Amino acid sequence: MSRRQRRSIDIFNLSFLDVVSCGFGAIILLLVIVKISEPRVIEQLAVDLTGLVQRLQAELYRLQGEAVAVNQDLRSGEEQLSEKRQNLTRLRSDLSYVRGQFTAGKRELDAQLRIEVQLETARQSLSEELRQLLGDNYRRSDNVIGGIPVDSDYIIFIIDTSGSMQKGAWPRVKQKLREVLAVYPQVKGIQVMNDMGDYLFSQYKGRWIKDTPARRKAILKRLSSWQPFSNSSPVEGIEAAIKRFYAKDKRISLYVFGDDFARGSIQQVVTTVDRLNRADASGQRRVRIHALGFPVLFSHGGIPVNSVRFAALMRKLAEDNNGSFVGLGK
Incomplete structure (x- = not known):
């Protein structure tokens, strides 16, 4: 194959x-x-x-x-x-x-x-x-000057600032305040209020003004333009002064300046002041109350009823509270 x-x-x-x-x-x-x-x-x-x-x-x-x-x-x-x-x-x-x-x-x-x-x-x-x-x-012979005791260490002025006083007596108010201060060469405290209890210096409300020559000048200067509301009744100012400034260790005198007492009851005021300025066991009141009456309304003629009421009220208050009342002539 x-x-x-x-x-x-x-x-x-x-x-x-x-x-x-x-x-x-x-x-x-x-x-x-x-x-x-x-x-x-x-x-x-x-x-x-x-x-x-x-x-x-x-x-x-x-x-x-x-x-x-x-x-x-x-x-x-x-x-x-x-x-x-x-x-x-x-x-x-x-x-x-x-x-x-x-x-x-x-x-x-x-x-x-x-x-x-x-x-x-x-x-x-x-x-x-x-x-x-x-x-x-x-008693010291110089404790009384012109019939007014001047033995207090503290003084409070209660001034009627109504329209009649402002218009008819204000220069004289300043003069009398200056004269009263001159009676007290040196005190421990001063205060100035109106008859409603309003203070001349609001920054010293409820406090004493220290007595110095500069303070006295300031008081007189401020007084020239001082115009608080007034109802011509001293009871509110007296009540405010006693309630706020009374102290057991202080000798205090109130000086009330006014010209009339237009409203209210004299007896009611006397009773109110007597309750506030009650006497101790020896009969001494808490504060002395003096008063100066200014004859503003007498210049209108006649005998003004409200001025007579003021004189009657302050004479009674001064008598009951170890003070003196002096009515000024025209």
């Missing part, structure tokens, strides 16, 4: 070359396509990068501007802080000075108070020794 002859294989045949040619053709086509589109991509990329750079530069400028503003604010804040620190240092220095002044003033006040207490104790001791030497019935 004849052996079959084996076919020889040729790797470079036509089919293989076709395949290889197609592959190279495809590669060349791809290269051509890429070369054509590459400039467009690069151009677009360049455009995009240029816009990004511009945006980044704009953002950089904005941030630089904000940094400048922040630095300015920071410098301003530092300047304000430095100024406030200087002010604080100055205030601390002022506070230290005021504290020093307060401490020195307090020491001086304490010293004055101790001296006053010592003087008062010495005065009381001297008064007791004089009483023992001279007897209980001894």
Whole structure:
């Protein structure tokens, strides 16, 4: 049996070359396509990068501007802080000075108070020794001036500020107040109220005005323009003065200035004052009540009934309350 002859294989045949040619053709086509589109991509990329750079530069400028503003604010804040620190240092220095002044003033006040207490104790001791030497019935000859006792350490003026007094007697009111003050060269306290209980100096409401020459001048000056409401009845002022200022350790005199008593009962006023200004076991009242009657209504002719009522009321109050009544002439 004849052996079959084996076919020889040729790797470079036509089919293989076709395949290889197609592959190279495809590669060349791809290269051509890429070369054509590459400039467009690069151009677009360049455009995009240029816009990004511009945006980044704009953002950089904005941030630089904000940094400048922040630095300015920071410098301003530092300047304000430095100024406030200087002010604080100055205030601390002022506070230290005021504290020093307060401490020195307090020491001086304490010293004055101790001296006053010592003087008062010495005065009381001297008064007791004089009483023992001279007897209980001894009275100083200068305790009465013009019929009015002037032995008080505190005086209160209760002045009728009605229209008739303002128009017809005010210069004389100031004159008589000055004269009464002159009778007391030095007292421990002064107060001025009207017949309704209103104070001449509201800042001294309920407190004594310390007696000094300057205070006396201020009282007379303020009196010139003082025009509070008045009902021409002294009972409210007397009641307010006794209730607020009476104290067991104080000798007080009230001076009532007025011209008429237009309304109310004389007996009712006397009873009210008697209840407020009650007497102790020795018959001494809490305060003395003096009165000055101004003849304002007499200038109208005849005998004015309200002026007569005022004179009768104040004469009775002065008699019952260890005081004096003085009716002034025209």
